[in-house]
Amino acid sequence: MSDVLKGLPPQRGMDLLPELRASVKASGKCVVVLDDDPTGTQTVYQTPVLTTWGVDALVDQLRRDDAMFYILTNSRALPERDAVELARTLGRNLREASAVTGRDVSVISRSDSTLRGHYPAEVDAVAESLGHPDAIHVIMPFFLQGGRLTIGDTHYVAEGDVLVPAAETPFAKDATFGFSHSNLRDWVFEKSGGAVDRSALHSVSIDDLRRGDLDALAARIAALPPGSVVIVNAVEIADARAFALAARKAERSGAELVYRTAASFVQAYAGLDEMPLLRSEQMIASENEAGLIVVGSYVPKTTTQLEHLLAADDPPQAVVLDVGQLLSERAAEHLAEVAGRVNMLLDQGQDVVLHTSRGLVTGSDGESSLRIGTTVSKAVVEVVRATEVPLRFLIAKGGITSSDVATKGLDVRRAIVLGQILPGIPVWSLGPESRRPELPYVVFPGNVGGDDALALAYKKLHCQREA
Numbered sequence: 114m115s116d117v118l119k120g121l122p123p124q125r126g127m128d129l130l131p132e133l134r135a136s137v138k139a140s141g142k143c144v145v146v147l148d149d150d151p152t153g154t155q156t157v158y159q160t161p162v163l164t165t166w167g168v169d170a171l172v173d174q175l176r177r178d179d180a181m182f183y184i185l186t187n188s189r190a191l192p193e194r195d196a197v198e199l200a201r202t203l204g205r206n207l208r209e210a211s212a213v214t215g216r217d218v219s220v221i222s223r224s225d226s227t228l229r230g231h232y233p234a235e236v237d238a239v240a241e242s243l244g245h246p247d248a249i250h251v252i253m254p255f256f257l258q259g260g261r262l263t264i265g266d267t268h269y270v271a272e273g274d275v276l277v278p279a280a281e282t283p284f285a286k287d288a289t290f291g292f293s294h295s296n297l298r299d300w301v302f303e304k305s306g307g308a309v310d311r312s313a314l315h316s317v318s319i320d321d322l323r324r325g326d327l328d329a330l331a332a333r334i335a336a337l338p339p340g341s342v343v344i345v346n347a348v349e350i351a352d353a354r355a356f357a358l359a360a361r362k363a364e365r366s367g368a369e370l371v372y373r374t375a376a377s378f379v380q381a382y383a384g385l386d387e388m389p390l391l392r393s394e395q396m397i398a399s400e401n402e403a404g405l406i407v408v409g410s411y412v413p414k415t416t417t418q419l420e421h422l423l424a425a426d427d428p429p430q431a432v433v434l435d436v437g438q439l440l441s442e443r444a445a446e447h448l449a450e451v452a453g454r455v456n457m458l459l460d461q462g463q464d465v466v467l468h469t470s471r472g473l474v475t476g477s478d479g480e481s482s483l484r485i486g487t488t489v490s491k492a493v494v495e496v497v498r499a500t501e502v503p504l505r506f507l508i509a510k511g512g513i514t515s516s517d518v519a520t521k522g523l524d525v526r527r528a529i530v531l532g533q534i535l536p537g538i539p540v541w542s543l544g545p546e547s548r549r550p551e552l553p554y555v556v557f558p559g560n561v562g563g564d565d566a567l568a569l570a571y572k573k574l575h576c577q578r579e580a
Contacts, residue, residue: 117269124323125355133357137180140217140361142217144218144219145220147188147200148162149235150189150512151187151512151516151519151556152515152539152557155539155558157183163183163185163526164527164528168206170526171209171210172210175218176214189225193231196231197234204240204243219364220372222235223376224254225375227560229289232373249340249371251370252301252344252345253353255347255375257350257377258537259561260272261375262276263345264319270284309342317334319348323351332363335363335367350380353378357378357384361382391531396553399551402462403459403462404574404575405466405497405506406468407497409493409509410514412559412560414560414564415511415560419510425572430465432451433451434451435447435470448495451467456501469493486513490514498548506555506574507549507554509556511557514559515557523543525541528547529542529544531553538561538562540553
């Protein structure tokens, strides 16, 4: 890792957070984060999350005092055509709600820090429906807590002490969102199918952010031709804050920007400071006996974390949802058996980890793979809905899994992000309309944390019961 980081300029001596917060307050805009799965709340706290986006719901939220809120779109689980249509709807509804309330919005399309998602299609769609078809795209997948760094326009994923170019990781082999370039200029060109002219691609270097004049950088961004794409390099949160400040200055001078970023930029753009990890007593207040862990993600990191959890001292009871049976004529029978066992164990006061069988089953193309994933996720939701025992906590592992469990399994319409149980792993308190009001809901990304992260999160919740 040191070889890649060697030679970077020192960070600025001045803390930009006070000036950034003043800029946030002066703008009066509400930051709206369109999250293509719920893991993007991994850097914020005391922040609302909506899982519905009708005009009335958006008007209600914009009339509150919150400076920022999330809309959980789960668009990464959709075929591209459906994701694009959803993006158009979101843009139209936000535009109408903004007009009704008289409150302007800034939109961030928060996506995966390992470059998986419907880019540029859904970003183009939301920008156009907001009335900014020629908005400048800002690409910033930097995510500090997950070890996702961008240096020299190349995006890296930290694996232990090694920085691996993103295209050389398992994430780049995603059945639906695979890619072959780690250099973000090449990645944008690849993802656009060559539709973006290379002359429209621009970079903001770490040197620009650490030694350059941010007013000059803002003027440079504002002067870019319509439809440009800006790649932002960063390895520390101070870099993200420097760019956020320059971007806000550019917006004040009239620049139209739409952001496609990971979670660290959201934190910086909103002017949020770091917050300590949540303590057990800040998450759990109920006297209910048992907790449930649901593991649906198939990335290798998730499987390793699951293995560590099950090998730990005093592990939860494992119940397997067999994907092969879910795709067979035994699907309904298998689901009933699994739901019955989960309820029985929980009723006995035992914590349960419900996990899908670990062999990844894919289709012949991206859309058929998505359909298989949808079938599996639907089964997970059915088991959660069939769970009758009151819960102390629920951990959902994987982006699509945590989204579907929240919206379809628990009927969540609005929640509040309390903070993080571990770096990059958010905890929600579910709203009163949900099937489990005030339940601590841990949204555990599939690709975040060390090998023992799932075991550590479970221990933090499990031990609080025994304290």
